[in-house]
Structure formats: C-alpha cells, structure tokens
Amino acid sequence: MKYLDEYRNAEAAKQYLAAIAQITTRSWAIMEVCGGQTHSIVKYGISDLLPKAIRLIHGPGCPVCVTPVEMVNKAIAIARQPGVIFCSFGDMLRVPGSDCDLLSLKGEGADIRIVYSPLDAVNIAADNPQRQIVFFAVGFETTAPANALAIHQAATRDIHNFSALVSHVLVPPAIEAIMTSPDTQVQGFLAAGHVCTVMGLTQYIPLAEKYRVPIVVTGFEPVDVLQGIYMCVRQLEENRHEVENQYTRSATVGGNRHAQQLVNSVFQISERKWRGMGEIPASGLSLADDYATFDAERRFDVANVSTAESAECISGLVLQGIRTPLECPAFGATCTPEHPLGATMVSGEGACAAYYHYRRKAPSASLNNKEPHTP
Amino acid sequence: MCLAIPGLIESISGEAESRLAKVRFGQIVKEVNLVFVPEADAGDYVLVHVGIAIARIDPTQAEKAFTYLDEIGATGKVGEESA
Numbered sequence: 499m500k501y502l503d504e505y506r507n508a509e510a511a512k513q514y515l516a517a518i519a520q521i522t523t524r525s526w527a528i529m530e531v532c533g534g535q536t537h538s539i540v541k542y543g544i545s546d547l548l549p550k551a552i553r554l555i556h557g558p559g560c561p562v563c564v565t566p567v568e569m570v571n572k573a574i575a576i577a578r579q580p581g582v583i584f585c586s587f588g589d590m591l592r593v594p595g596s597d598c599d600l601l602s603l604k605g606e607g608a609d610i611r612i613v614y615s616p617l618d619a620v621n622i623a624a625d626n627p628q629r630q631i632v633f634f635a636v637g638f639e640t641t642a643p644a645n646a647l648a649i650h651q652a653a654t655r656d657i658h659n660f661s662a663l664v665s666h667v668l669v670p671p672a673i674e675a676i677m678t679s680p681d682t683q684v685q686g687f688l689a690a691g692h693v694c695t696v697m698g699l700t701q702y703i704p705l706a707e708k709y710r711v712p713i714v715v716t717g718f719e720p721v722d723v724l725q726g727i728y729m730c731v732r733q734l735e736e737n738r739h740e741v742e743n744q745y746t747r748s749a750t751v752g753g754n755r756h757a758q759q760l761v762n763s764v765f766q767i768s769e770r771k772w773r774g775m776g777e778i779p780a781s782g783l784s785l786a787d788d789y790a791t792f793d794a795e796r797r798f799d800v801a802n803v804s805t806a807e808s809a810e811c812i813s814g815l816v817l818q819g820i821r822t823p824l825e826c827p828a829f830g831a832t833c834t835p836e837h838p839l840g841a842t843m844v845s846g847e848g849a850c851a852a853y854y855h856y857r858r859k860a861p862s863a864s865l866n867n868k869e870p871h872t873p
Numbered sequence: 874m875c876l877a878i879p880g881l882i883e884s885i886s887g888e889a890e891s892r893l894a895k896v897r898f899g900q901i902v903k904e905v906n907l908v909f910v911p912e913a914d915a916g917d918y919v920l921v922h923v924g925i926a927i928a929r930i931d932p933t934q935a936e937k938a939f940t941y942l943d944e945i946g947a948t949g950k951v952g953e954e955s956a
C-alpha cells in the first residue's frame with residue numbers, strides 16, 4: 499500500500515544502517531517512546547542490525563501497557579453491572595485485572611463488545627436507549643481526538659445512556675518522568691509520530707532544552723525508524739539537542755488544530771497513575787466539567803476502587819527502560835501472551851510481547867514483505 | 874492501538890461533524906470521519922486512526938525519507954516503487 503510499503507524498502511534501510519555506522523563514534527542509548535515503534539524494531543530485528551554502540555531502549559508508549567490495574571478493575575466492576583454494555587478496543591480485553599480480565603467476564607455472559615471506533619459505541623447507545631453503554635476511553639494523544647469526538651457527539655445527539663471510563667495519558671510528562679529518574683540511561687528520544695501528528699512539536703522544545711536531549715519525531719516503518727535513529731545519533735555526535743521531525747508527511751509543527759480544539763474542550767489535564775511508574779502530575783486527561791455527566795466513574799460509583807500492582811512483574815522497570823523483558827525471571831516461564839502477568843505481555847505493542855513473538859526466534863519479518871494491513 | 878494507517882479517499886459525503894469518506898486501504902474500503910481534516914478531498918491520502926482521519930498526508934514531504942539519503946551522501950535511488 500502506498501505510504502507504507504515504500505518505507506519497508508530493504509535498500510533504503512541498508513543505506514541508513516550504513517550511514518548510522520559511519521557517523522557513530524561512541525556508545526549511545528536512545529529510547530523509542532512509542533509501542534508501535536518498538537513493535538517495528540523488534541519485528542525487523544533493527545536492534546541487531548545497528549552498530550553495537552547504539553542501544554535502543556523501549557519506552558512507555560503503549561496505552562494498554564501503562565493503564566493501571568486499578569483502571570482495569572474499575573472497568574470490570576462496571577462491566578459486571580446488569581444492564582451495562584461495555585465497549586472497548588480489542589486489546590484492552592486481555593489485560594489482567596486483580597481477579598479476572600474483561601475477556602473471561604465476557605465468557606461468563608457479561609455484555610462486552612469490541613469496537614473498532616469509539617463512534618461505534620455512541621451508535622450502540624443510540625440503538626439501545628434502555629441500556630447503559632460505557633466506553634473504555636484509553637490512549638495517548640493520538641486517540642484523544644477520536645474519544646473526544648465520541649463524547650461530544652453523545653452530548654450533541656442527547657445520548658445520555660452513554661458514558662466513558664477515561665484513562666488518557668500524555669507523552670511529554672512521561673519523558674519528563676524518565677529524564678528525572680536517577681536511574682535513567684536515556685540520551686536521546688524518538689518521539690511518537692502519530693502523537694505529534696495531533697499535538698505538533700512545540701511541547702517538546704522545552705524538554706529538549708531542559709534535559710539536553712535530542713528529540714526526533716519519528717514514524718513507524720523500518721525506514722522511518724532508521725532515519726529517526728540516524729538523525730538522533732547525528733545530533734548526539736554533534737553535541738546538539740534539538741527537536742527534529744522525521745515524520746514530516748503527517749506531523750507538522752502546529753499539529754492538527756481542529757483535533758486539539760475539541761480535545762481541549764472535552765478534556766482537561768489531570769494527574770494520572772501509570773502502570774509501574776506511579777502517579778505523574780498533569781500526565782493525563784479527564785473529562786472537563788462541562789462533560790462531567792458523561793464520566794462513567796461517577797455514574798457507576800467506582801471512583802474509590804484502588805489496587806496495588808503485582809509484585810512479581812517488573813513491567814514498570816521495563817517501561818522506563820531500566821530492565822529488558824529478558825531480564826524478568828517470569829518472562830516466557832510463568833508469563834506468556836496466553837497467561838500474561840503484566841500488561842506489557844498482553845498488547846502486541848508491549849515490549850514483553852514483542853520480545854516473546856520475535857526475539858526468542860530469529861526476527862521473522864523481513865523488509866519489503868507484503869503483509870495485510872488493517873486500518 | 875495507536876496504529877494509524879494511510880488510506881485513499883474515494884468519495885465524500887455529509888458536512889461538518891458528519892463529513893464522512895469512503896477510504897480505501899488496499900483491498901478494504903472503510904467509512905472514515907473527516908471532521909478533523911476539513912482540507913482533505915477525494916484523491917487525497919489521509920492517516921486514519923480508529924475510524925477518524927487525523928491528518929492529510931503531504932505527498933511532497935513523503936519523498937523526504939529517500940531524498941534525505943541523497944542529502945547525507947548515501948548513494949543510490951530508492952523508494953520509487955509504491956503500490
């Protein structure tokens with residue numbers, strides 16, 4: 499498909515690899531923020547093709563992985579209530595809560611539906627006026643416009659049997675948390691191209707200055723990732739720390755202003771708990787006062803559900819790049835994608851699952867492959 | 874979940890918040906909401922995430938991943954094949 503296949507071109511990838519090798523004179527640790535990039539890097543074996551001096555650290559940018567167990571427990575508590583239709587993106591269903599997950603609850607007969615778009619959940623609400631429809635609104639800035647649009651449509655269409663369980667997170671505060679951690683090894687970032695397509699680049703300029711780290715907004719296909727790494731290494735070698743944009747075909751300096759406007763009216767910035775990273779101030783979105791009646795936490799009285807994380811799983815350290823999945827004693831033993839202990843093993847974008855699928859064997863994908871794409 | 878996929882707008886219907894497009898992704902055609910990309914037209918490629926277009930893809934910028942190789946002195950011409 500156009501704008502996908504050409505960025506899997508093996509020849510271009512090789513040229514970038516050679517160019518990276520040519521300019522690398524020292525060891526550098528670069529974090530790719532987004533789970534989609536992690537998936538590409540592990541799938542195509544990019545870490546192994548890079549010069550040994552370049553280490554990629556997998557960041558916290560998978561919404562499924564950073565949603566705290568507490569939020570999953572709230573979802574389960576709501577989905578259990580009679581009369582509720584609980585709607586979610588498919589990848590949230592297998593995230594383990596404290597005593598079960600949404601998928602097993604569905605098996606027991608709860609009305610839990612996988613939707614492709616949050617707008618589908620609004621239509622389900624319109625079609626079922628006697629039921630309560632709850633949408634699990636998780637995600638980063640990329641998904642916030644879609645979720646804001648769904649809530650806004652419910653308001654303008656007077657669909658009051660719709661509500662949203664909101665657990666939205668933001669990338670810049672996570673970068674800040676990683677850079678202020680005393681254990682951090684990160685020297686440069688590949689920022690998430692789709693997050694920046696929505697939000698633009700300007701939020702990253704003060705971060706690059708304050709922490710003296712290069713931040714390169716990067717896409718998701720192998721050629722994108724390799725160009726992003728090249729640009730980042732080049733800055734590191736030249737002792738620069740700027741915000742640069744590799745993903746110019748979609749991400750612009752100002753981002754998508756129409757999307758930002760709606761996000762800013764439906765949501766407000768709030769404190770959020772991140773799985774494995776704890777509370778981070780101003781790191782997420784919750785519903786703005788004007789939309790508070792659509793807040794499922796209030797409607798179903800689950801605001802006080804609170805849960806500690808499992809002690810065995812080190813996904814918090816994995817998410818911060820302090821440990822790799824291979825360093826977790828549970829990896830591949832008691833923790834597998836069939837029986838995940840932590841969210842980073844559940845989602846295909848999670849570092850543990852990506853390692854499990856591609857790293858135990860030789861990388862299975864090759865460049866230039868023609869895989870089916872699902873929008 | 875954060876996956877966003879480029880697709881080609883084949884036709885457009887409706888206005889404002891319900892401005893919808895038929896968007897082609899390879900063999901699949903899906904309905905996509907265009908409220909956030911009012912500038913997008915039939916024949917444009919848009920980046921689609923969970924049923925909503927978040928950007929119009931800039932065709933001239935899309936070449937940059939390959940022209941950049943020339944700029945930095947890496948050899949060869951690549952990236953000209955596209956489905």
Ligand code: SF4
Pocket residue numbers: 810811812813816823826827828829830833834838839840841842843850
């Ligand atoms: S392998 Fe499993 S237990 Fe270990 S960090 Fe990953 S998700 Fe947690």
